Amino acid sequence: MCEMGLFSDVQKGMVVKAAGAVGMILANTVYRLKELEANFQLLPTVVVNKRARDAIKSYIVTNHDSKAKFTFQGTKLGVQPSPIVASFSSRGPNPDTPYLLKPDIIAPGVNILAGWTGKGSPTKLKDDPRRVEFNTLSGTSMACPHVSGVAVLIKIAHPDWSPAAIQSALMTTAYNKYKNGKELLDVVTGKPATPFGLGAGHVDPVSALDPGLVYNASTHDYLNFLCALNYSTSDIRTLYDKSFECVKGRNYRAEDLNYPSFGVPFPTTSGRTIVKYTRTLTNVGTPETYKVSTLSKTHAVKIVVEPEELTFKTKNEKKVYTVTFTATSKPVGTARFGRLAWSSGKYVVNSPIAFEWL
Known part of the structure; x- marks a missing residue:
């Protein structure tokens, strides 16, 4: 328990001092739901x-003592x-290609408690002589170890699964609603x-262990x-140190990368635009x-899936389906946004969809 006489506005940097101050109130100047990041101070x-x-602040202004x-x-x-989605969380759209959402x-990334190096202080300030075995940090670098750990867990349970299959399991089983059925909130808006x-959505480790179906993909995909x-071939060889060349004249389609989500760009030309995506599902469940x-x-986009029903009888059986998106023009x-889900009595395989008019 401490008396306090310092009041600091985080974003404006304003400090109000009072006699005998032995503590500080650190305050946000923008309302962001209930998100509060722990900041270690001296x-x-x-x-x-x-x-x-x-x-x-109103109390301080109206009460001199x-x-x-x-x-x-x-x-x-x-x-x-x-x-809730943290304010610092990485955001779309994808600046490199709209085909990848x-x-x-x-995953959890706010106020994450973990082991801490003895080389630095909890505040990371050179003048802070304190040393601790544990510290809390926030950031996407905190969320990454959570997802990586779940991926390792899945790999141990399914050693024959490819990285793409593991990624698919993580994505298609993620949840995007609270237990009351309302959608997860964004702290910024x-x-x-x-x-x-x-x-x-938010990673769900238990569900990811048994996703039912996966969108698999190979290096060549x-x-x-x-x-x-x-x-270009030279560009690709900087990433893939083996002999590979794009075949001239072949109709490569970015739309058909077997990804667990859909990024769908449309032109802004007047009239209707029709695009088709192909996906392959592999059965890894019952x-x-x-x-x-x-x-x-949005009423501007109609979605049609063919076939509307898929029956899997054996493990590793594959089924192909197509999705047709018909859109009218937008600025x-x-x-x-939208969603596509394959549901059985046991599994739900969810995919988010992002529509962009470019």
Whole structure:
């Protein structure tokens, strides 16, 4: 418990001092739902959101002898809404190609507790002499180890699976809704997150171990994708140190990379635009019959899947389907979203869709 007399606006850098100050209030100046990142300080510090900041600042202004104290109340469980897409999280659209929807997935990345080097202080300041065995950090670099760990878990359970199959399992089983059925929120907007914020959704390790179906892909599938993007042979050989050349005259299609999500660009020309995507599903679960369902969050795009039903009788059996997207024109830079799911009585194989008018 500490008395406090320092008040700091994080973004503006304003500090209000009071006599006998032995602590600090660190406050956000922008309302971002309930996201608060722990920041280690040299002074005892409490971090508050904008709503609390406004109330505290009003109290300080109207009370010249303002005083406060804070106490640690322990770890809080079941805080809602949770999870939410963090403000620092990487966002789409993909700057290199609209055919690949990015990001793929989200994972825990705020206030992550982990082992800490004795070479540095918890604040990372040179003048801080303290050393700790554990520290908390936030960032996409914190989310990456979570996903990597789940990928290793899947590889141990399924040693014959390719990297693409593991990626597919992670993406198609991710969740994008809370237990109450509402969509995951984006801390920046306070509104439901789009696939440009959460990709396929939040990683679900248990479900990813048994996804039912996977979108598999080989090294050559990705090389063909690079050919479709007009990469030269010399460009590709900087990435793939083996003999490979794009075949002249071959019709390479970026749309047909067997990816677990769909990035669908449309021209802004007037009238209708029709594009077709082909995907192959591999059965890695029990024999099931799957039925497809689609959702387009815009009247400008119609989605048709053929066939609408797939029956798998054996392990590693493959089935091909096509998706036809029919779109009307929209202004340049418009983005809309949808979903495609294959469902059986046991599995749901989800894929997000991003539509862009370029």
